[in-house]
Amino acid sequence: MSIVTLNVNGTTHEVDVDPSTPLLYVLRNDLGLKGPRFGCGLGQCGTCTVLIDGVAMRSCVMRTSQARGEITTLEGLSKNGNLDPLQQAWIDEQVPQCGFCHNGQLLNARALLDRNPDPSDAEIREAMDGTLCRCMTYYRIQAAIKRAARSTMAAAQGSPTESTEAQVKGAAE
Ligand code: FES
Numbered sequence: 717m718s719i720v721t722l723n724v725n726g727t728t729h730e731v732d733v734d735p736s737t738p739l740l741y742v743l744r745n746d747l748g749l750k751g752p753r754f755g756c757g758l759g760q761c762g763t764c765t766v767l768i769d770g771v772a773m774r775s776c777v778m779r780t781s782q783a784r785g786e787i788t789t790l791e792g793l794s795k796n797g798n799l800d801p802l803q804q805a806w807i808d809e810q811v812p813q814c815g816f817c818h819n820g821q822l823l824n825a826r827a828l829l830d831r832n833p834d835p836s837d838a839e840i841r842e843a844m845d846g847t848l849c850r851c852m853t854y855y856r857i858q859a860a861i862k863r864a865a866r867s868t869m870a871a872a873q874g875s876p877t878e879s880t881e882a883q884v885k886g887a888a889e
């Protein structure tokens with residue numbers, strides 16, 4: 717056992733663990749962050765994904781001692797009580813079915829939009845390839861990523877987002 721320092725969602729933690737422990741176990745069991753999930757444990761499904769300095773990484777196959785940099789888990793996606801545009805789009809498009817895979821879907825999508833704010837359908841498919849959904853929600857995931865990209869660009873231009881327009885329309889009816 718030894719002390720490992722982790723920076724997670726803007727907070728520094730010191731944990732006393734075997735440094736070879738998979739990061740996923742430490743996040744869930746020592747820090748109580750249940751966003752990242754155990755699926756395959758082999759780096760093949762993506763449900764354990766976290767961001768490290770903005771890059772999507774599979775925490776089930778990463779030693780805790782390798783986790784240098786700022787770690788973002790699903791719990792860290794919303795900021796100051798505001799949902800990330802992807803989380804809002806996931807709600808608007810009613811994406812999840814059982815929901816098990818969506819930690820990985822959301823974080824992988826966040827990494828995509830951070831490096832490519834307006835991805836094409838083909839670019840989305842390529843970036844999301846390998847983040848598995850046994851409920852086959854792939855078309856809704858693609859629609860939600862497109863929606864989040866549009867809403868982020870609209871917000872940057874000071875235009876109302878689709879969610880805002882829908883709320884205004886609903887209130888008027
Ligand atoms: S649980 Fe990590 S990739 Fe499947």
Ligand code: FES
Pocket residue numbers: 812813814815816817818848849850851852853
């Ligand atoms: S929504 Fe069930 S595994 Fe993706």
